[in-house]
Amino acid sequence: MKRYLLVVLLLSCAQCIAQPLETSINQIFSKYNHPGIPGAAVLVIQNGKVIFKKGYGTANLEYDAPITPSTVFDIASVSKQFTGFAISTLIQEGKISPDDDIRKYLPEVPQFSNTITIRHLIHHTSGLRDWPATLHAAGWRWDEAFRFEDILRMVKQQRDLDFQPGARYSYSNTGYNLLAALVARVSGTPFPQWIQEHVFTPLQMNASLVLDDYTKVIPHLASSYDNNDGKEFRKINDALTALGSSSIFTTVEDLSKWVIHLQQQIDGKDPVYLRMLEIDSLNDKQPVTYGYGLSVETENGITNISHGGGWAGFRTVISMYPDQKLAIIVLSNNSDFDPEGNATAIAKLFLKDKLPATPVREDLSKLPTLKGDPELLKKYTGTYKLGDGWYVTFTLEDGHMMVQANGESKFSTDIKSDTVLWVPAYNSSVTFRDITDKAAALRYRGIIAPRITPVTLDSTLLVGYAGIYYSEELETAYKLSVENGKLTAHHMRLGDFEFDPDRVVAARFSSNNGTIDFIKTDSGITGFRLSNGRIKNILFKKQ
Incomplete structure (x- = not known):
């Protein structure tokens, strides 16, 4: 009887500890904890154990199927770390070197004026064109199929590099597609089979696969959704087989096995896994904080190993804090979902003030809207440069300030003070600066945009x-x-x-x-x- 009471007391204490965590995470995901809304699956690992897992919202709106920890998602670019593991393994086996010319293994890649190495592909410094924008420019529509073969044909057609290899960091899915092709060429095993044999089967990730045929039926798969019109959710087509850069389908439960294993191997100083955390530098010695399919960043003494993903309506992230033995996995089927922000919110429940404060965008929408002085508003009219090829123009029309970015519609603004406008369409404020005869600049979401004199086009x-x-x-x-x-x-x-x-x-x-x-x-x-x-x-x- 005493032993029974002790067990009951221990279980009760565990529930007392777990309950506040669940309540806090429920609050973070309260927006998605309703039927009829695409949501997310969430899992938290601490000290090598799963301490929380739960689904929020709906996996399939047509059948009202709820999201659970066993729901399968397309994890998009989170897939890259598995490619990084494959490359690190081949390096460890002595079959390849990071400084090898990729044409040694993939001679079909064009001979550019500068050599592209495996290292360039790993760290996104190759200068190869990213396939989504390239194939779209060639005529692929976003709602149709993108195949691995399309990407490889695109690479063979590339005439020039975007920049000299090593000169810049530019995230390139194409580089990781070539790494997958390289794994297959060097190992003699198709990439999906290699990942299955070296990762999924050993770790018993039984719901996981690398998709090489988008017509394949995947049990318990979440559909992906978009709500851009703000009225109703719409399905987004997910016909993609981008081996190496994306196209791994799995669950938070399966990913927890990989994350626990990754932490164990890092702690055990396994060279294959430590190499995955190696970052690089550009030709000018500027650091690149991207490792082997993983972003590795340290701030305020806290190291975060992470990668996010987004394709169709899927939004995903794995975020690890290896020194604190903490990891968060979040997979969503809602295109409006912020995986990194929500993962960080969960991490703060554990790390609190150790993490840097998350910038909060000031919401001025509820402040009174004022009637502006036309003479003052005229000082704000004109064009401002937000970035390369990105301009915004303010005009005064019938007493109302209007704003229009290049390539966009014109929107009205609300005056909140002598220097601040609120733009409802942008859900953001604009503050004018250095005002004499004209405002010399404006501030928008942290960007200081100088006034420019537009070119007059005949x-x-x-x-x-x-x-x-x-x-x-x-x-x-x-x-x-x-x-x-x-x-x-x-x-x-x-x-x-x-x-x-x-x-x-x-x-x-x-x-x-x-x-x-x-x-x-x-x-x-x-x-x-x-x-x-x-x-x-x-x-x-x-x-």
């Missing part, structure tokens, strides 16, 4: 830009024409979209499908170069 010159432009690299054409005073692009698969003139650089135009810089010679316009995020200067020749 609309009659637009006709000279019209024509058909073809890219041999992408094997696609854009037809440019002038419609209603606007430079309009037509693409067979992407449809019609407008290019707005750059505010500063002449012969540069921007759209939601990238920025183009026209090439001028004595004989006229001969082509343009297209850039878009992680892709730079793809050549299109005028036909």
